[in-house]
Amino acid sequence: MQISLRDPAYTDRLAAFLRSLGQTVVVNGPDRVELVADDVELSRGEVQIYLRVWRVLYPEAEVDLGD
Known part of the structure; x- marks a missing residue:
């Protein structure tokens, strides 16, 4: 599963x-x-939960979950 970061x-x-x-x-x-x-x-749901926590810790670090 790919995750892309803007920064x-x-x-x-x-x-x-x-x-x-x-x-x-x-x-x-x-x-x-x-x-x-x-x-x-x-x-995918588990990864989305991980990324929600990530967004709380680093709100300025945008991530996109790919396929």
């Missing part, structure tokens, strides 16, 4: 945040993070 300065912070939640993350570019599902399929 690439937040890419590493987002990756670290998702890793702190136990997710496997690959940084695919200066403004792109990919969540990799391990044993259990990661649901």
